[in-house]
Amino acid sequence: MYRILTGNASRLATIPSRLSIVQNAHPRRSTVFSGKFWSSSSSWKFTKHDTAVLSDAQRRTIYALSSPPGKAGVGVIRISGPDASAVRDALLRSSRGSSLPPPEPWKLQRCRVVHPKSPEQVLDDGLAVFFRGPKSFTTEDVLEIHIHSGRAIVAAVLNAISNLPFCRPAEPGEFTRRAFDGGRLDLTQVEGLRDLIHAETESQRVVALRTAGGELRERFERLRTDIIHCLAMVEALIDFGEGEDLEEGVFEQAREETKRLSETIQSYLNDNRRGEIIRNGIRLAIFGPPNAGKSSLLNFLAQRDAAIVTPIPGTTRDILEVSLDIGGLPVVVADTAGLRQTEDVVESIGVERAKRIVQESDISLCVLSLPETLPSVSQTQLQIPSSVLPLITTNTCFLLNKTDLFHSPTTRLDTRLRLPEGLPDLKFWSVSLSTGEGLSKFLQGLGSTLQEHFNLQADQSSGQMPMITHARHRSHLETASRFIEAFLQYDVNDVVLGAEELRYAAQAVGKISGLIDVEDVLDAVFRDFCIGK
Numbered sequence: 001m002y003r004i005l006t007g008n009a010s011r012l013a014t015i016p017s018r019l020s021i022v023q024n025a026h027p028r029r030s031t032v033f034s035g036k037f038w039s040s041s042s043s044w045k046f047t048k049h050d051t052a053v054l055s056d057a058q059r060r061t062i063y064a065l066s067s068p069p070g071k072a073g074v075g076v077i078r079i080s081g082p083d084a085s086a087v088r089d090a091l092l093r094s095s096r097g098s099s100l101p102p103p104e105p106w107k108l109q110r111c112r113v114v115h116p117k118s119p120e121q122v123l124d125d126g127l128a129v130f131f132r133g134p135k136s137f138t139t140e141d142v143l144e145i146h147i148h149s150g151r152a153i154v155a156a157v158l159n160a161i162s163n164l165p166f167c168r169p170a171e172p173g174e175f176t177r178r179a180f181d182g183g184r185l186d187l188t189q190v191e192g193l194r195d196l197i198h199a200e201t202e203s204q205r206v207v208a209l210r211t212a213g214g215e216l217r218e219r220f221e222r223l224r225t226d227i228i229h230c231l232a233m234v235e236a237l238i239d240f241g242e243g244e245d246l247e248e249g250v251f252e253q254a255r256e257e258t259k260r261l262s263e264t265i266q267s268y269l270n271d272n273r274r275g276e277i278i279r280n281g282i283r284l285a286i287f288g289p290p291n292a293g294k295s296s297l298l299n300f301l302a303q304r305d306a307a308i309v310t311p312i313p314g315t316t317r318d319i320l321e322v323s324l325d326i327g328g329l330p331v332v333v334a335d336t337a338g339l340r341q342t343e344d345v346v347e348s349i350g351v352e353r354a355k356r357i358v359q360e361s362d363i364s365l366c367v368l369s370l371p372e373t374l375p376s377v378s379q380t381q382l383q384i385p386s387s388v389l390p391l392i393t394t395n396t397c398f399l400l401n402k403t404d405l406f407h408s409p410t411t412r413l414d415t416r417l418r419l420p421e422g423l424p425d426l427k428f429w430s431v432s433l434s435t436g437e438g439l440s441k442f443l444q445g446l447g448s449t450l451q452e453h454f455n456l457q458a459d460q461s462s463g464q465m466p467m468i469t470h471a472r473h474r475s476h477l478e479t480a481s482r483f484i485e486a487f488l489q490y491d492v493n494d495v496v497l498g499a500e501e502l503r504y505a506a507q508a509v510g511k512i513s514g515l516i517d518v519e520d521v522l523d524a525v526f527r528d529f530c531i532g533k
């Protein structure tokens, strides 16, 4: 049973037996419903009749190398479309040279790859597997040919396929696009798949795999259905009015449910950007006075001479960013210019940039020279230079560097040191980037600080997935939230306007999965795919 979600129910009732529902329309599908409607107190139900795929017949068969080009044991050429089995007939022979028997779908078969114009010309020996649509990645018939990966072999086989008039080379991301058009993947899954291919750390892999598997799709779809449920109640009210055919209190019920949805959306939005952080990396900015050892720290974290280190204060000018894996988390570390008043034009631009990137960072690491921060032996309270004070927030940690130059023994120093009055309780470590003292403790501490700070460990163990992994999701959810808030401003006398707000809210959530009018976002999502995916 499907709920009729839009339109005037009394008008729908006069339409005889078949009608197309555009509301749930997929770009290439229209769902046709038929049958008698019946009403419950708040919604109309029809029997789903038929799902028709439109304009598929004109689609051509596409092909591409799906594995990376170059020398390797195996290369995979993927062919998808209505003529995939014709490609098989034209290109593949048994190992004795005879025609192949009809395909046993989803089963690898040994074969010879030949040129369609001169079948005696063997291009390679390989394996082939045929996926009969819709049980394939693209939902079309798909043929995968596994050959030896080498430039000449791959070129010869691709050239042979190009001789078949019914095939054309695939565009970047076109196989995935067809999977989307065929309804196998929604947009969040497409994004998950792309993130999975690009994943560089364990946390990225875990989130991307679950997204590709459809976890977000399901949750956003549930949210959309819930909004539509509220909409259905309000629509029923428009058509019949409270007290006539409907029981009392429908509007109040819709309001209560909508309020709960609003809270749910807010909880998704107030997530400390966890999902986006896992995907894009935690932005960590190193800052501090000149010569404190900021660039030395970047080089230590990167394990290479990424930044220039000299005894001259003011060496670093521009921001230098390096993407690193710290404790399984993706972190984009930025080295910045030392903060000080300066007449030098170039350096002062660097200082301004440094301040900006620290303010935009998710977490910042203030590097100070310990001997300068603690000038007298008797002191235990750190003296923080005034140039860095304005940038210190609850997201700041301190690294007290150059313990080798310190005037007294540094054993158990960390436990004795104190931050100045008025500063929040912030983490600090003392190290020497020259001798290596304290560095392993610092690395461990930094890793667990990041884990705690972004609550990622808790997420993984409790199985909680961040709901928002792309800025796109956030912006659609914010839009939905605005429409829902607008609905909550209306009372029962303005149900027509209220229904409109809910319809827009549902639409905004639908855009996340790409179920409605999404041509503009589609190109943006598929652009980053490589050919063959």
Ligand SMILES: Nc1nc2c(ncn2[C@@H]2O[C@H](COP(=O)(O)OP(=O)(O)OP(=O)(O)O)[C@@H](O)[C@H]2O)c(=O)[nH]1
Binding pocket: 289, 290, 291, 292, 293, 294, 295, 296, 297, 308, 309, 310, 311, 312, 313, 314, 315, 316, 317, 336, 337, 338, 339, 401, 402, 403, 404, 405, 431, 432, 433, 434, 435
């Ligand atoms: N003795 C000692 N010297 C260090 C230590 N760490 C860095 N240095 C030296 O301190 C000087 C400055 O180091 P940098 O890493 O360039 O410092 P910076 O903070 O990036 O300096 P600017 O980019 O100029 O702001 C260099 O000569 C380093 O070799 C340390 O732990 N002990």
Ligand SMILES: [K+]
Binding pocket: 290, 291, 309, 310, 311, 312, 313, 314, 315, 316
């Ligand atoms: K320096």
Ligand SMILES: [Mg+2]
Binding pocket: 294, 295, 296, 307, 308, 315, 316, 335, 336, 337, 338
């Ligand atoms: Mg530097």
